[in-house]
Amino acid sequence: MNNTTSSPLKKGNPYRVVWGAQRFRLSIGWKTLIAFFIVAFIPLIGVTMLVENILVGVARQHISNALTTSLRGAQAAHAGRLGTVNVILSHSASSPLVKEALAEKKKAPLVDLLQDYAFNLPFVDSWLAMDTKGNVIARRNGSAGDQVALNTILPQVVSNGYAAVSTEALSRDIFLRENPERYLRLERVVMASVVAVPVMKDGSVIGVLIGMVLLDGYDWLPNLIHDGAGDGTRLFGALVQESRVVAASRRPGNFWSEGQMLPAEVSDVVLKGKPFNGPATINNEPCFISAEPILNVQKRVIGSLVVGSKAGAIDAFIRGNMLTVYGFMVLGGFLSLVIAFLAYRDTIRPIRALVGAMDDFAAGKVEVRTEIATKDEFDDLGKGFNRMADAVCVQQTRVEKYNSLAKLLITTLNPKELLKNALDKVLELTGSKLGAI
Numbered sequence: 167m168n169n170t171t172s173s174p175l176k177k178g179n180p181y182r183v184v185w186g187a188q189r190f191r192l193s194i195g196w197k198t199l200i201a202f203f204i205v206a207f208i209p210l211i212g213v214t215m216l217v218e219n220i221l222v223g224v225a226r227q228h229i230s231n232a233l234t235t236s237l238r239g240a241q242a243a244h245a246g247r248l249g250t251v252n253v254i255l256s257h258s259a260s261s262p263l264v265k266e267a268l269a270e271k272k273k274a275p276l277v278d279l280l281q282d283y284a285f286n287l288p289f290v291d292s293w294l295a296m297d298t299k300g301n302v303i304a305r306r307n308g309s310a311g312d313q314v315a316l317n318t319i320l321p322q323v324v325s326n327g328y329a330a331v332s333t334e335a336l337s338r339d340i341f342l343r344e345n346p347e348r349y350l351r352l353e354r355v356v357m358a359s360v361v362a363v364p365v366m367k368d369g370s371v372i373g374v375l376i377g378m379v380l381l382d383g384y385d386w387l388p389n390l391i392h393d394g395a396g397d398g399t400r401l402f403g404a405l406v407q408e409s410r411v412v413a414a415s416r417r418p419g420n421f422w423s424e425g426q427m428l429p430a431e432v433s434d435v436v437l438k439g440k441p442f443n444g445p446a447t448i449n450n451e452p453c454f455i456s457a458e459p460i461l462n463v464q465k466r467v468i469g470s471l472v473v474g475s476k477a478g479a480i481d482a483f484i485r486g487n488m489l490t491v492y493g494f495m496v497l498g499g500f501l502s503l504v505i506a507f508l509a510y511r512d513t514i515r516p517i518r519a520l521v522g523a524m525d526d527f528a529a530g531k532v533e534v535r536t537e538i539a540t541k542d543e544f545d546d547l548g549k550g551f552n553r554m555a556d557a558v559c560v561q562q563t564r565v566e567k568y569n570s571l572a573k574l575l576i577t578t579l580n581p582k583e584l585l586k587n588a589l590d591k592v593l594e595l596t597g598s599k600l601g602a603i
Contacts, residue, residue: 193514193517194513194514194517196510198506198509198510198513199506199507199509199510202502202505202506202509203502203506206498206499206502206505206506207499207502210495210498210499210502214491214492214495217488217491218484218488218491221484221487221488221491222484225484226454229454229475230443230454230456232401232475233401233443233454233455233456233473233474233475234443234456236391236394236401236403236456236473237391237403237456237458237471237473239390239391239394240387240390240391240394240403240471240473241458241471243387243390244359244387247289247379248331248359248361248379249331250287251287251290251361251377251379252329252331252361252363254283254286254287254377255329255361255363255375255376255377256329256363258279258363258375259363259364259365259366259375263275264276264279264365264375265365265366265367265372267279267295268295268297268303268365268372268373269367269372269373271297271303273303273304273308273310276295276303276304277304277305277306277308279295280293280294280295280304280305280306281306283306283377284306287377289379289386290377290378290379291341291344291349291358291378291379291380292305292340292341292344292358292376292377292378292380293305293306293376293377293378294314294375294376294377294378295373295374295375295376296314296320296373296374296375296376297372297373297374298320298324298371298372298373298374299313300313300314300315300316300320301313302314303373305343305344306344307343307344307345309343312343314340314376315336315337316334316336316360316362316376317334317335317336317462317463317464318463318464319332319334319360319362319463320362320374322463323362323363323364323371323374324364324371324374327364327366327371328364329361329362329363329364330360330361330362330463331359331360331361331362332359332360332462332463333357333358333359333360333381333460333461333462333468333469334357334358334359334360334462334463334468335355335356335357335407335462335468335469336355336356336357336358336360336378337354337355337356338352338353338354338355338356340358340378341356341358341378341380349380352380352382352383353382353412355407356380356381356382356407356412357380357381357382357405357407357412357460357468357469358378358379358380358381358382359378359379359381360376360377360378361376361377361378362374362375362376363375363376381405381407381412381413381469382405382407382412382413383412383413383424384405384412384413385413385414385415385416387403387405387413387471388402388403388404388405388413388414388415388416388420388422389403389415389416389417390403391403391415391473392415392417392420393417400419400475400476401473401474401475402414402415402417402419402420402421402422402473402474402475403415403422403471403472403473403474404422404426404471404472404474405469405470405471405472406428406433406436406457406469406470406471406472407468407469408433408437408468408469409427409428409433409437410425410426410427410428411423411424411425411426411427411428411472412424412469414426421448421449421451421453421474421476422448422472422474428457428470428472429446429447429448429455431446432446432455432457432472433470435457436457436458436459436467436470437459437467438467439459439461439467440459441456441457441458441459442455442456442457443455443456443457445477446474448474451476451477452476452477453474453475453476453477454474454475454476454477455472455473455474456472456473456474457470457471457472457473458470458471458472512540516538516540516544516547516548517544519536519538519548520536520538520544520547520548520551523535523536523551524551527555527558532555532558532559532562534555535551535552535555536548536551536552
């Protein structure tokens with residue numbers, strides 16, 4: 167008998183599947199679990215990072231809009247106050263008694279008039295009745311005779327005959343003559359909103375009525391910014407002359423203070439006549455700032471109105487929304503793990519059943535059959551194993567019958583008995599019902 171050895175399968179064999187040596191053993195179940203984790207979690211993490219970046223942009227835009235709205239509201243409120251002053255002065259300027267008092271420079275009726283103004287509008291710091299050359303005819307405290315320089319406002323009002331409303335950088339001496347004790351703390355140059363209304367007679371300007379709101383220490387406007395923002399948004403405002411804060415909010419948590427210098431990144435932009443809106447560092451703390459330049463009657467920048475919010479407000483907004491995102495992420499991760507576990511179970515259980523059946527069949531338990539009804543490829547594998555086992559059993563039965571025939575031929579010596587037994591075996595092997603020799 168020749169010795170035969172089985173040759174290895176060639177690479178052209180369509181039934182050959184051999185991974186390289188660099189591949190380590192890993193069960194299909196774990197491969198499925200890892201693949202599902204990669205497919206589910208990596209996009210989830212990417213989406214979370216994207217959402218966080220979007221939220222940062224949304225938060226910045228939200229704060230920016232809140233600052234801008236607050237700034238516009240404060241400007242409108244202050245303009246409303248000045249509008250009230252303008253209306254009152256314009257009404258008085260049309261009065262014959264006021265015209266006569268200015269024309270004849272009668273001090274007493276003008277002082278009474280200005281005192282009435284001061285009583286009704288206490289937020290106005292200075293009331294003046296002046297001639298066309300800037301000489302003071304009357305103040306509410308009764309003083310007169312000095313000359314007041316209001317930059318180019320007075321010449322403009324006298325020349326065109328129209329009222330003017332502007333914010334100007336003025337000498338503090340104007341206010342010291344009103345109340346030396348109250349205004350002694352002021353810097354030499356102060357910032358004030360001026361309302362100047364001409365008094366006309368026979369088509370000519372004979373004098374000017376003046377109302378001035380001092381902006382240094384004018385905390386009403388910064389407080390209005392904070393109070394108008396509501397409890398949920400902590401906004402703090404300040405009035406700035408050039409680069410120095412001259413009025414700040416008195417509310418708790420405010421980070422502005424009088425005398426404080428505006429950050430260079432803010433003042434450099436504002437002093438060029440441009441609004442600023444963006445991040446800045448105040449007192450070594452990150453903040454978000456919105457600033458609007460204040461222009462005088464000559465359209466020159468003399469200061470700014472500033473609104474700010476600590477960056478912590480943005481962080482709180484982001485944290486609040488990211489907690490929701492993380493909650494959905496955890497829920498999605500949990501559901502992904504559940505689905506991955508189910509996929510792992512649906513993969514590993516049929517494989518274990520098939521491997522166990524093959525091991526038992528190889529051990530001689532030829533009656534072993536699988537019962538896999540997964541409605542997928544494992545279902546086909548189970549049925550294929552059963553067909554293979556049935557075929558092996560049929561083949562084994564045939565071999566046993568052939569062996570019994572061979573044994574019969576070898577052990578039987580009587581020719582007649584041999585022929586009869588051989589015919590019976592042939593009928594049994596072929597499944598025939600009738601045979602003859």
